[in-house]
């Protein structure tokens with residue numbers, strides 16, 4: 001009897017209620033609209049899950065990778081040929097990065113088409129643009145690290161752009177620190193600086209989504225603008241949303257594993273100094289024709305113009321309506337920009353690579 005009397009409170013202490021009292025997990029079951037679980041509204045969450053896969057596989061790769069020009073490529077060869085499951089983990093890292101780039105762009109496209117950048121979400125749109133830049137920066141620095149011909153040429157562009165920026169670009173130049181070669185600093189950017197900036201942006205990004213709630217469906221929001229009933233705010237819970245996000249995330253992981261097994265992550269030949277024979281990874285191809293037409297400085301001002309235009313969007317498109325059919329001008333401009341981007345990529349794919357970097361590659 002005495003034992004049972006002691007065991008009962010102990011069981012209670014270990015019960016779910018006791019854990020929840022301390023961690024407040026049930027507070028996560030707050031209501032969210034049902035449409036938040038649709039694929040269009042979960043793309044940001046899938047991207048986040050992809051970043052977790054990238055962090056885990058990246059930490060594993062870092063156990064074997066050497067960030068020096070003399071040994072970087074050989075350490076990648078070692079990872080692929082000698083380390084147990086090395087080719088699979090490297091492939092998962094590579095394919096997940098590509099998939100995350102695609103899901104981030106689709107998330108951006110969903111926010112654009114549903115005008116979720118409008119009041120009160122302008123700040124979160126700007127933070128999102130920062131996240132887009134960080135994602136591109138991670139892929140760029142990752143490309144350099146494998147130190148094949150493509151990586152070497154990417155570094156040449158990095159150095160040349162640093163020179164163009166002048167004093168602000170010193171960090172990107174080879175002379176910033178005589179004690180640490182530039183590949184070591186780009187490695188630092190890839191594994192510490194950019195992930196840290198990404199985390200610092202993700203925290204307010206998520207807090208603002210929580211603060212404002214996910215935007216309502218555009219058609220329902222427009223009915224409310226015209227004086228109709230307010231859009232629904234329930235139908236699911238945040239816990240159900242997280243479970244669904246994790247489900248999509250696991251599908252992403254499975255796809256990356258299969259791709260890694262079937263199509264290994266590429267690794268080109270040892271770089272030949274002074275030559276330029278490759279094209280950039282697909283997410284940078286849209287800028288490649290401008291480099292052909294206007295020279296390497298275009299890689300500075302074209303993205304700057306694009307990002308500035310995107311940053312200005314919430315402050316220019318100020319009507320309260322959010323449905324695409326009530327924003328015909330913005331949607332037409334967006335469609336033209338998307339078509340232009342596809343044509344630029346097609347041009348970049350068919351054109352023969354030419355040398356753009358002048359002094360830095362020798």
Ligand code: HEM
Pocket residue numbers: 040041042043044045046047048104107108111116117121124125126127128129131132135205209213214215216
């Ligand atoms: C690293 C990349 C990013 C991650 C991990 C991320 C994550 C998220 C998540 C989890 C949400 C909640 C709803 C959803 O998934 O759609 C969200 C919402 C949002 N994101 Fe992102 N995001 C990223 C990039 C971007 C970009 C590039 C933009 C646009 C420039 C952006 C703008 C927004 C806005 C405005 C919302 C609120 C949308 C609404 O209420 O409908 N995000 N983001």
